[in-house]
Amino acid sequence: MKFAWMIALGLAASTAHAQSTCSARLLVSGYFSNNVHVYNACSGAFERLLDNQNRIGGAQTTRLGSDGKLYVVSEGSGQVLRYDAQSLAFEDVVIALPTNFGGTGMVLPAGGEIWVAGYNYDGVRRFSASGQSLGDAIAPRAAGLNGADNGMVVGPDGRLYVPGYDSDNVVRRDPASGQTSVFIAAGAGGLNETRGILFEPGGQSVLVSSEGNGRVLRYNASTGAFLATAISGLNRPTGMAYHPDGSLLVADADAVVKYDPVSYASRGVLTTSTAGQVSGTTFITVLPVATTSPVDEAQVGNQYWVSGSGSISQRSIEVESVVSTVGPAFGAAYNPAELVVKRWGSMRVEFTSCTRANFSWDASGANSSGFGSGSYVMQRAAANEFTQRCEQQGFANANDLQWIVGTWYGGDARNGEGILIDKLLDGRAFVAWFTYRPR
Incomplete structure (x- = not known):
């Protein structure tokens, strides 16, 4: 019963997916076909071209913005274009890139900026949401970067990772210091013509497509150390993404192929370049599609969240002001x-x-919700490495308090609710309680 609430969430998600139409489109950027080719992500059937007015030249990265818009790097025309992510209708030109910049990669960091990697520029330039240049995020040739390519991504650690196609490496920018350093050394693990970068679930490892020798290589996400060759024998692998069913997708010259995300065994071809006439595949994106299925009212329920930050004193967290939204x-x-x-x-x-x-x-009392008061004993929902270290040190000696971070719940008697705890840099703790409304 310990993880029943986790299992229930997973079953609900998979059931909903099975009962609805395809939840996503697959976007395939064709550099030489000068368009983004749109496919049904479930069947692999070709649906349409993104643009029918010749606006796109040398299609590169596509990204979904938090504003619900689809952004497309058009290297040939030196622009970043914007489309509605659901209707796919063209909206406007967001950025006119500098002459001979060679736009390839793009990320949309928090704050509304747009960062674009330049293959010819050998760096990354920042732009405002209105297209104004804001200077460099990564200066040209920083940390040996040469041929900044379209696999550029913000990692789960908040750092910017940029593939060097001509330098056969990956560089990393720290957001706190703004400094750029080598993440994966040139040629490490056989890396040749670096293209796609995809962090694996859990954030402990990262996949990098090595176009020059037809491989997908696996590295430690923290140190950049080579771990293993995940997939070999490919033609020219470029873009990578995760399919809604969990499969790893790899664009390989004339096809997009599905792989097991753990064993990397092939699960078959999802679509080929002949469907939709793609030429020069550079990048793929799995784009969520808004479904029209009615909401399952039985699943709405009465779950309720409250949260707040508080001080840590000795072995206790005091959150004086817990809020609801x-x-x-x-x-x-x-x-x-x-x-x-x-x-x-x-x-x-x-x-x-x-x-x-x-x-x-x-x-209870004034300036409160009136839910009353109470208490019960909690336990960890799942142990982690900090729990193990705490137990090795002994509870009385585990003073770094990292072991408090994670999910806690009340055992079988309170199954279905619990608290999430995070430790903040200022020494306080953030606590979120997922529970239910009173009856």
């Missing part, structure tokens, strides 16, 4: 202007061992 709607109807934050009450977590804690709350 109300107002906005789900999905495309979400409007941040409707958000209302209200004080809910207070919470306390008193740890009694590396894996157990006393949890209590008070939401």
Whole structure:
């Protein structure tokens, strides 16, 4: 019963997928066909070309923005174009790139900026949402970068990773210092003509497509050390992405092929270049499609979230101001202007061992939600490396408090609710409680 609530979430997601139409499109950028080719991500059937007005020349990276728009790097025309991500209708030219820049990769970091990698520029330039140049994110040839390519990505650690196609390496930019350093050394593990970069689930390893020798290589996501050759014998692998069914997708010259994400065994061809007449595949994106299936009211339920940050004293977390949020709607109807934050009450977590804690709350009296007060004993939902280190050191000696981070719940008696804890840089803790509304 321990992980029943986790399993239930997974089953609900898979059931919903099975009962609906395909939840995604597959976008394949064709450099020589000068377009982005749109496919059904489930069947692999060709649906349409993204643009029918010859706006795209030398199609490179495609990215879905937080604004619900699709951004496309057009290297040949030196532009970044914007389309509606659902209707695929053209909207405007967002950025006119510098002459001979050679736009390839693109990321959309938080804050609304657009960062574009330049193959000829050998660096990464920042632009505002309105297209104004804001200077370099990575200066030309920094850390030996040569031929900045389209696999550029922001990793799960918040750092920027840029493939060097001609330098056969990957460089990494730290957002805190702004410094760029070598992440994967030139030729490490046989890396030749670096293209795609895809972090694997869990964030511990990263896949890099080595176009020059037909391989997908695997590296340590922290150190950049070579781990193994995941896939070999390919033609010219470029873009990579994860399919909605969990498969690894690899664009390989004349096809997009599905692979097992763990064993890397082939699961077959999803689509070929003859379908849709793709020429010179450079990049692929799995684009979510808004479904029209009715909401399953039985799954809406009455789950309720509250959260807050508080001080850590000895072995206890005190959150004096726990808040709830109300107002906005789900999905495309979400409007941040409707958000209302209200004080809910207070919470306390008193740890009694590396894996157990006393949890209590008070939401009574003025300036509270009126949920009342109570308490119960919690335990870890799943141990992690910090738990193991705490137990090795002994609870009384584990003073770095990293072991508090994670998911805690009340065992079988409180199955279906729990708290998520994170430790902040300023020494405080963030606590989120997922529970239910009173009846």
